[in-house]
Amino acid sequence: MRVKVLSRNPDDYLRETKLDLQRVPRNYDPALHPFEVPREYTRALNATKLERVFAKPFLSSLDGHRDGVNCMAKHPKSLSTVLSGACDGEVKIWNLTKRQCIRTIQAHEGFVRGMCARFCGTSFFTVGDDKTVKQWKMESPEYGEEEEPIHTILGKTVYTGIDHHWKEAVFATCGHQVDIWDEQRTSPMCSLTWGFDSISSVKFNPIETYLLGSCASDRNIVLYDMRKSTPLKKVILNMRTNTLCWNPMEAFVFTAANEDYNLYTFDMRYLESPVTVHMDHVSAVLDVDYSPTGKEFVSASFDKSVRIFPVDKGHSREVYHTKRMQHVITVKWTSDNKYILCGSDEMNIRLWKANASEKLGVLAPREKAAMNYNQKLKEKFQYHPQIRRIAQHRHLPKSIFCQIKEQRIMREARRRKELNRRKHSKPGSMPFVSERKKHIVAVVK
Amino acid sequence: PRAKSQRLRWHLKLSGQREEAAAARAARLDLLLPEEPGFLEADPGEDTCTVTQGDIAEAVDIASAAKHFDLRLEQFGPYRLDYTRNGRHLLLGGRRGHVAAMDWQTKALMCEINVMETVTDVAWLHTETLLAVAQRRWLHVYDNQGLELNCLKSFPRRFTVLMIFFSLFLQNDKGFLQYLDISVGKEVAALCTRGGRLAVMAQNPANAIIHLGHSNGTVTLWSPTVSEPLVRMLCHRGALRALAVDPTGTYMASAGLDRKLRLFDLRTYRVLQELVLPQGAGHLAFSQRGLLAAACGDLVQVYKGVGKEVPPQPYLCHRPPRPPHGLRFCPFEDVLGAGHGHGFTSILVPGAGEANFDALENNPYRSRRQRQEWEVKALLEKVPAELITLDPTQLGHVDTASLQQKREERIQRLGFDPQAKAKFKPRRRAKGNNLLHRKRKVAHEEQRVRVGDPPPSMNPQIIWGAGATHPVQHPRCCCTVADRLQ
Numbered sequence: 001m002r003v004k005v006l007s008r009n010p011d012d013y014l015r016e017t018k019l020d021l022q023r024v025p026r027n028y029d030p031a032l033h034p035f036e037v038p039r040e041y042t043r044a045l046n047a048t049k050l051e052r053v054f055a056k057p058f059l060s061s062l063d064g065h066r067d068g069v070n071c072m073a074k075h076p077k078s079l080s081t082v083l084s085g086a087c088d089g090e091v092k093i094w095n096l097t098k099r100q101c102i103r104t105i106q107a108h109e110g111f112v113r114g115m116c117a118r119f120c121g122t123s124f125f126t127v128g129d130d131k132t133v134k135q136w137k138m139e140s141p142e143y144g145e146e147e148e149p150i151h152t153i154l155g156k157t158v159y160t161g162i163d164h165h166w167k168e169a170v171f172a173t174c175g176h177q178v179d180i181w182d183e184q185r186t187s188p189m190c191s192l193t194w195g196f197d198s199i200s201s202v203k204f205n206p207i208e209t210y211l212l213g214s215c216a217s218d219r220n221i222v223l224y225d226m227r228k229s230t231p232l233k234k235v236i237l238n239m240r241t242n243t244l245c246w247n248p249m250e251a252f253v254f255t256a257a258n259e260d261y262n263l264y265t266f267d268m269r270y271l272e273s274p275v276t277v278h279m280d281h282v283s284a285v286l287d288v289d290y291s292p293t294g295k296e297f298v299s300a301s302f303d304k305s306v307r308i309f310p311v312d313k314g315h316s317r318e319v320y321h322t323k324r325m326q327h328v329i330t331v332k333w334t335s336d337n338k339y340i341l342c343g344s345d346e347m348n349i350r351l352w353k354a355n356a357s358e359k360l361g362v363l364a365p366r367e368k369a370a371m372n373y374n375q376k377l378k379e380k381f382q383y384h385p386q387i388r389r390i391a392q393h394r395h396l397p398k399s400i401f402c403q404i405k406e407q408r409i410m411r412e413a414r415r416r417k418e419l420n421r422r423k424h425s426k427p428g429s430m431p432f433v434s435e436r437k438k439h440i441v442a443v444v445k
Numbered sequence: 446p447r448a449k450s451q452r453l454r455w456h457l458k459l460s461g462q463r464e465e466a467a468a469a470r471a472a473r474l475d476l477l478l479p480e481e482p483g484f485l486e487a488d489p490g491e492d493t494c495t496v497t498q499g500d501i502a503e504a505v506d507i508a509s510a511a512k513h514f515d516l517r518l519e520q521f522g523p524y525r526l527d528y529t530r531n532g533r534h535l536l537l538g539g540r541r542g543h544v545a546a547m548d549w550q551t552k553a554l555m556c557e558i559n560v561m562e563t564v565t566d567v568a569w570l571h572t573e574t575l576l577a578v579a580q581r582r583w584l585h586v587y588d589n590q591g592l593e594l595n596c597l598k599s600f601p602r603r604f605t606v607l608m609i610f611f612s613l614f615l616q617n618d619k620g621f622l623q624y625l626d627i628s629v630g631k632e633v634a635a636l637c638t639r640g641g642r643l644a645v646m647a648q649n650p651a652n653a654i655i656h657l658g659h660s661n662g663t664v665t666l667w668s669p670t671v672s673e674p675l676v677r678m679l680c681h682r683g684a685l686r687a688l689a690v691d692p693t694g695t696y697m698a699s700a701g702l703d704r705k706l707r708l709f710d711l712r713t714y715r716v717l718q719e720l721v722l723p724q725g726a727g728h729l730a731f732s733q734r735g736l737l738a739a740a741c742g743d744l745v746q747v748y749k750g751v752g753k754e755v756p757p758q759p760y761l762c763h764r765p766p767r768p769p770h771g772l773r774f775c776p777f778e779d780v781l782g783a784g785h786g787h788g789f790t791s792i793l794v795p796g797a798g799e800a801n802f803d804a805l806e807n808n809p810y811r812s813r814r815q816r817q818e819w820e821v822k823a824l825l826e827k828v829p830a831e832l833i834t835l836d837p838t839q840l841g842h843v844d845t846a847s848l849q850q851k852r853e854e855r856i857q858r859l860g861f862d863p864q865a866k867a868k869f870k871p872r873r874r875a876k877g878n879n880l881l882h883r884k885r886k887v888a889h890e891e892q893r894v895r896v897g898d899p900p901p902s903m904n905p906q907i908i909w910g911a912g913a914t915h916p917v918q919h920p921r922c923c924c925t926v927a928d929r930l931q
Contacts, residue, residue: 002484036837
């Protein structure tokens with residue numbers, strides 16, 4: 001007879017001294033873990049609720065401008081510096097860690113229309129309503145020195161935007177036409193134009209650095225190649241685009257912020273239809289900026305809110321608003337992917353967290369592990385109705401809430417009428433147009 | 446839309462691959478498990494049934510031999526017992542009021558009281574700090590030091606504790622099944638079973654469904670959310686005496702007054718095996734590794750090989766001093782506890798307990814701090830009672846919308862109802878020569894059919910009947926040329 005009875009040595013299962021960790025032997029047999037799915041579901045529900053509890057995204061407000069903030073620029077080398085230009089010609093440089101203004105420059109008479117920092121971080125450019133382009137040093141002047149620009153260029157027409165090349169000593173301004181300048185010269189290297197209307201913004205592609213995109217007042221977006229000195233192609237939309245932003249991770253993708261309350265993500269190789277139409281704003285979208293990961297972007301709108309969209313989804317994942325924040329003119333996503341800065345009409349720049357419920361600062365490894373686990377649980381159960389209801393609930397100001405309802409009714413009415421027309425007309429005479437193609441008028445090469 | 450479905454397909458494929466990889470990784474970790482399960486192999490020619498407890502105790506090391514002991518408590522009546530979920534603590538309750546709680550491995554007594562009333566059943570609540578005693582009139586909850594904490598004014602005959610849901614199931618003489626949430630202190634449901642006096646109850650550990658045995662031989666399955674039994678099975682020809690469900694929730698063993706022991710498959714609710722016992726089994730218990738213990742008369746028999754092709758073989762036998770009144774396997778140990786008229790006996794059953802425990806679920810060697818942390822975490826992930834269903838993985842399945850909902854969505858999308866009845870057009874009755882008119886009409890139709898066009902007003906409508914696996918042609922279907930030619 002051979003017999004063995006299960007007998008455990010307690011020394012293998014208990015810790016030796018009080019200073020040791022407890023031993024935790026694991027067995028992943030599913031028979032020992034009953035009710036896996038309901039327990040995980042309950043944990044996911046708790047995680048979702050806690051995320052809403054800890055969702056406090058507002059960090060601080062940078063006070064100091066005496067007129068509405070018109071444009072902002074990020075420092076390419078320093079995470080704690082940001083530059084902003086106001087509607088009275090003032091440019092302020094802020095230190096985000098101390099939340100203070102470290103330098104003020106009276107740059108222009110009139111609006112500061114655009115700002116950009118040079119890729120090395122030693123100087124920055126501003127353009128204003130007084131038809132000048134000025135280059136300034138990034139370092140504060142020594143004691144006793146006056147604030148003087150390194151370089152001033154006088155132009156003939158008002159410039160409305162400026163952007164610097166990501167690698168070379170070249171910058172582009174836009175106004176009547178797109179001018180490409182060499183930093184050493186006082187007249188543009190070449191001028192690109194297509195059409196007769198003014199151009200509101202110009203942006204260089206961060207990856208394919210010879211490409212430029214611009215938005216014009218006659219509702220089109222024009223793409224240029226710097227090496228060719230002629231425009232490449234353009235796409236005409238239904239309404240005017242305010243700005244565009246290139247995806248820092250995908251070389252050929254850009255997002256355009258449009259007046260018809262939508263944002264359009266285009267692949268520049270196929271401009272016939274946008275990759276995605278992002279719809280959630282209830283008023284014109286004024287500015288857009290990408291996250292450094294290239295997976296999300298933030299948009300600022302004339303309705304007093306800032307929304308964060310994932311690149312592949314058509315609706316926003318987050319909306320930030322405050323009673324005190326009025327029309328948001330400009331928005332930036334900081335280069336460490338953690339914060340969002342928005343400058344608005346009422347002279348304040350606000351600092352928000354990109355992930356509203358994220359805990360800032362150094363996390364203990366167990367905290368990090370617990371947060372990762374909760375994040376994974378939320379993703380796994382995100383489609384269950386109770387969890388989705390809690391996760392997507394956001395409080396909206398009454399104006400936006402009522403506008404959304406109204407626009408929904410209008411859209412339903414339009415759709416119903418289109419269906420009726422289709423029903424009562426010859427089959428095939430009214431083709432179905434996909435939502436994406438509806439907003440494009442033409443593509444011209 | 447095309448791109449979206451492609452991405453979805455890729456996403457599903459990726460998550461499928463990840464799951465398989467995770468399962469393979471978890472299976473590989475089996476190499477790291479420290480313990481091996483017990484076994485008993487008889488010499489060729491000998492039967493394991495003839496092996497006595499004394500033989501096993503001699504052949505095994507001292508620590509395991511100490512697990513076989515007898516507690517002679519002759520004064521206070523037949524004993525019922527319960528083990529905690531980690532198999533560390535034992536609770537004994539004698540009919541005449543003796544209640545004792547102890548750590549049975551170190552033989553350290555936690556408390557010993559006499560409640561001065563008849564005790565019908567005892568159970569541990571979620572940890573070894575709380576115990577519940579069903580006394581003559583009410584259910585009392587005590588601390589493990591013997592202090593009475595609470596009194597639930599319901600009259601339970603038997604009750605069982607559901608761990609994950611932090612709840613008590615009670616059944617009483619009036620045929621009511623009560624479900625109490627002990628973490629919040631509320632009664633969730635009181636279901637009228639309408640089956641008469643309830644004496645037999647078992648809980649399915651895999652899906653938390655309660656099995657009740659009735660005097661007409663039926664077993665009904667209950668969930669607290671539904672007021673009717675989920676399933677009703679006819680198990681025996683006479684009344685039921687005992688029920689047990691195995692830990693994975695696949696088999697149910699039932700013993701009736703007709704002296705038969707039947708094994709049911711809980712997925713199909715059909716009989717798998719049947720054993721005829723000379724004296725019917727009064728108590729049944731399943732171990733973690735699938736051994737079945739039956740108290741037949743004054744004998745305790747353990748059967749092995751439940752659920753295989755052949756009927757389960759008797760594995761071990763033991764005769765306690767008196768006929769047993771309660772049978773429980775100790776989790777994670779090769780031990781079967783039997784409470785009887787003269788006290789308690791602990792029987793060694795090699796191969797009964799799960800060799801390797803998961804410390805984050807049930808840890809026999811946990812410290813006080815670990816118990817406290819575990820209790821808090823268990824309360825946080827307490828599953829609400831609404832999620833008790835026959836299939837515990839139902840939350841993970843795709844919720845296929847009902848036919849009606851699909852139809853409504855389609856109507857909305859298209860803007861009209863493709864299955865709506867066509868508008869009634871009254872037939873124009875030509876006055877006068879009806880026969881000629883009819884003949885002309887029939888000739889017309891035949892001509893049309895010869896050309897090959899189906900009549901425009903009749904569309905073939907395919908409806909998926911409820912539960913049908915193939916489409917059923919709607920009766921108002923068109924007669925094509927092919928049909929006519931057949």
